[in-house]
Structures are given as C-alpha cells and as structure tokens.
Amino acid sequence: MVMIRPSAGNTLTLRVSLQRVPGTLGKLTSALGAAGALVDTIDIIEHQDDVIVRQILIETRGQAHGLEVVEAAKSVPGVELLSVSDRVFDRHRGGKIEVTPKFPVLTRDDLSMAYTPGVGRVCTAISEQTDLVWDYTIKSNSVAVLSDGTAVLGLGDLGPEGAMPVMEGKAMLFKQLANVDAYPICVRTSGVQELVAVGKAIAPGFGGINLEDVAAPVCFEVERRLQEELDIPVFHDDQHGTAIVSLAALFGACEVVGKRLEDLNVVFLGMGAAGVACIKLWQHAGVGHFIGVDRNGIVHPDRTDLNEQKRSIAETTNPQGRRGGLQEALVGADVFVGVSGPGLVKPDWVATMATDAIVFAMANPIPEIMPEEMPDNVAVVATGRSDYANQINNVLVFPGLFRGLLDSRARSVDMSMKVAAARAIADIVAQDGASSDFIVPSIFDSRVVPAVAKAVQKAAATAGLGSASGLAKTALI
Numbered sequence: 001m002v003m004i005r006p007s008a009g010n011t012l013t014l015r016v017s018l019q020r021v022p023g024t025l026g027k028l029t030s031a032l033g034a035a036g037a038l039v040d041t042i043d044i045i046e047h048q049d050d051v052i053v054r055q056i057l058i059e060t061r062g063q064a065h066g067l068e069v070v071e072a073a074k075s076v077p078g079v080e081l082l083s084v085s086d087r088v089f090d091r092h093r094g095g096k097i098e099v100t101p102k103f104p105v106l107t108r109d110d111l112s113m114a115y116t117p118g119v120g121r122v123c124t125a126i127s128e129q130t131d132l133v134w135d136y137t138i139k140s141n142s143v144a145v146l147s148d149g150t151a152v153l154g155l156g157d158l159g160p161e162g163a164m165p166v167m168e169g170k171a172m173l174f175k176q177l178a179n180v181d182a183y184p185i186c187v188r189t190s191g192v193q194e195l196v197a198v199g200k201a202i203a204p205g206f207g208g209i210n211l212e213d214v215a216a217p218v219c220f221e222v223e224r225r226l227q228e229e230l231d232i233p234v235f236h237d238d239q240h241g242t243a244i245v246s247l248a249a250l251f252g253a254c255e256v257v258g259k260r261l262e263d264l265n266v267v268f269l270g271m272g273a274a275g276v277a278c279i280k281l282w283q284h285a286g287v288g289h290f291i292g293v294d295r296n297g298i299v300h301p302d303r304t305d306l307n308e309q310k311r312s313i314a315e316t317t318n319p320q321g322r323r324g325g326l327q328e329a330l331v332g333a334d335v336f337v338g339v340s341g342p343g344l345v346k347p348d349w350v351a352t353m354a355t356d357a358i359v360f361a362m363a364n365p366i367p368e369i370m371p372e373e374m375p376d377n378v379a380v381v382a383t384g385r386s387d388y389a390n391q392i393n394n395v396l397v398f399p400g401l402f403r404g405l406l407d408s409r410a411r412s413v414d415m416s417m418k419v420a421a422a423r424a425i426a427d428i429v430a431q432d433g434a435s436s437d438f439i440v441p442s443i444f445d446s447r448v449v450p451a452v453a454k455a456v457q458k459a460a461a462t463a464g465l466g467s468a469s470g471l472a473k474t475a476l477i
Helices: 024-034 063-074 087-092 108-114 118-128 130-136 159-178 191-205 218-229 237-257 273-284 308-314 398-407 415-432 448-463
Strands: 007-019 038-047 051-060 079-086 142-147 181-186 208-211 234-236 265-269 289-294 335-338 357-361 378-383
Touching: 007 024, 007 063, 007 087, 024 038, 024 051, 024 063, 024 079, 051 063, 063 079, 079 087, 108 118, 118 130, 142 159, 142 191, 159 181, 159 398, 159 448, 191 208, 191 218, 208 218, 208 237, 208 398, 218 234, 218 237, 218 273, 234 237, 234 398, 237 273, 237 335, 237 357, 237 378, 237 398, 237 415, 265 273, 273 289, 273 308, 273 415, 289 308, 398 415, 398 448, 415 448
Parallel strands: 142 181, 142 208, 208 234, 265 289, 265 335, 335 357, 357 378
Antiparallel strands: 007 051, 007 079, 038 051
C-alpha cells in the first residue's frame, strides 16, 4: 500500500536544546526529514551562552511513526530533547467549547431580569403558550448532538466518554460555520429503547437532534422512532450527511466526465448506515443502477443473512443479478463509492471499471484505495481526507442544513430537503467550474452554509414541513 502522508492530525511539538555549533540545526532537520517527518515551524524560545532552545512543530503519520521521529531527533549530536507534546491533545485539553452569556449580570436589576423574579413571568407565559419557547429560550438556535459512542469515526465502540471529543468538535463547527449552538450529549444506553427515551426526554430544550456515531442497525430504528414521535427534525449525520455530500460530489463529478445520473452504474462497498442511506438518496435523485457489496459479497435477494435495511437494498438494486464479491461488481462500473475500511480495493480491480471512472474512497483516515494507486481509466478521485483534492466531508452539510431547519422551524427532514442541500453545494462548484480536482467546495467557503440553509428552508416550505411562525417573532403584549 502507498505510504500515508504526514498530516496536521498527527502534529508533535518538540522542545530541543541545540549546541551553538554551526550546522546543528541543519543536522536535526535533516534527521527529522529522513525519518519521514514534515517540519512545519521552528521558533527560538531561549538564548543561552552555549545553547539555543527551540520549539519545532512536526507532522507525522501517526503514533508509531511519531515515536520513530522522536528517536531520530535524540540521535543527533549536539541536540538534547527537552520535551515532546502532542499538539492535538494540547488543543483538546479542558475541552474545546464553553457556554458564554449574551449579556453581563452586573447589578441587581440585571439579576432580577435575567433570573428571579423576572424570569418567572417568562416561565409562566411559556407554560400557557408552549410555542413561545422558540422565541424566549435557546431552543430556536440549539441542536443536541446525541451519541451513544458505539461507532466513533472508524474506530468502533469507544463508549460515550470516547465519543465526547468528536461531539465537541461538531459543536465547534456548528457555531463557527452557522452560528448554531450545539451541545454534546453522550449517553450510556443499551439498545434502541433507551436511546429513544433519552432523545424524547431532552427534546423540549432543542430545535433539532443530530444523531452521531450510533452504530447500525440501532441507528436506523432510533432515528425512525424519534422522528415519528417528536415535532423537531432528527438527522443521523453518519447516514444522511454522508449521503447528501456524496451526492453533491457526484453532481460535480458527472459534470467533469460528461455522464448522466440515470446512465450510471454505481458500486457501493459498505452496507452500514452510510452506504444504505447513500443508495436510497441517490436513487431518489435519479441515479441509474446500483450494486451493493458488504463483507460477505454482493447484496442480492437470495442471501439469507441480510438485515431489514440490506434487504431493502437487495430488492431495489443489482438488476443483472450479479454474484461474487467486489472484484466482480466493479467490472464495467462508472462509479465506485467506498464507505467501508482501509485498503480493501486493489488497483487492478479498479482498472476493470469503465473509461472516465469516478472513485469516491471515503474510509477515514485511510481510504479503501489511495489516490496515488489509481489506474489511468479513473478520471475523478475523492476521499474523506483534507490532504487530497475533493474532500467529501459532512461539514459541508450539517451546519447549513440545521441552520435552515432551525430558521424554518421544520418538524422533520425529508428527501426533497436532502436533495436540495446537495444541489446547493453542487451549484457553488458549477459557478466556479467543476474540474477533476474540484467537485466539491472547501468547507471554509463562506457561500456554502447560506446556500444550503436557503435551499433547505425553501424545500421545507414546499413540503409543508416548516412552521408558519418560523420566521416571525411572537409578541407577549
């Protein structure tokens, strides 16, 4: 397999003491480079008579590689390693988010308005007219990021504590990109019933629920139950965020290769939450033909090991009745989408795909196949990584989607709203001109969130899923 590049996600801070001998710093940086590290910055921390203390930031390929790089630094004559810290862990120390008040409480008058006795009047008004909770509390701008920690990133069941850093990170992105106040709620539950009960119990304080890192098949039933029983949108990002952003990328890729959605032959590897949701949304958007593949091979109706969700895929895909595994499925395919695991696809299998093939290898952090391994018949490549072109990332979706849902006071999310969000993202690419290395915009493109929010609001209104008072403020007097 092609070697993974160093990345900012594995950054070490080295504090080193170097003897004031010409060439010592050069020897150190050469040793770091020879060990495969990428040197980002070098700062002088302290001057002494015979030594200089420097702080050096380096990117590595991961924990094991980081240890190798540290040993390489120690081996350089005239260099003393004073300390090593992991910059990622430093950024997480004490958590990444906090709650801040909108106005200060400095006087008795401030206290009497923000808290007692004034707050009692607001409480009474809301109890008498429940919809006022949208106008006079944080509900109208709040999302619960709810997780049981059973499917954290690609790392598996890490539990609710292990899920916290991810949920905090999502809350940061909600706030920075869409000014939505999101709250990590990581719970220790067992199965569908308990997680549904938690979702229902916390719903009064939120305008929407973002389910995150909940394993299949529990996630399917939890989302279905909560959406049926609550009057706020419930959105499982691992399913539908992935489906929306990948559909947006497909729109861009088809522009590049000149193929129509309805003519595409698409192979999905991975029939968990993301794979199933992607196929269903892509079908709704008009994509032509699909083959789903899981760890036991091509999904087809004759298999007896399929759960309810995979069964629904088997009944609506694979019209040619193919059998076998991924290698057989890829022959002649226009599009491959991986939502599975690292290194599962061989280059010679991809070489049997159609001319001007599209490959979305989205396993993270290591894709199913690395971009460097693509054969010549592949025209467009996308991954979930930030260090390659065409990063397919849910961050392009959920901030703007929830901004639109909250602003329209939507009661749920339907297929039309998801397709509208994907189209809004793709339209930004179309404005600038799609190319093989530009099929989705940057997550930092300031046009994305407003465009997605506006599209979702419009779709919610058309579908009759938004509140008539969504954009109006209710007056007490």
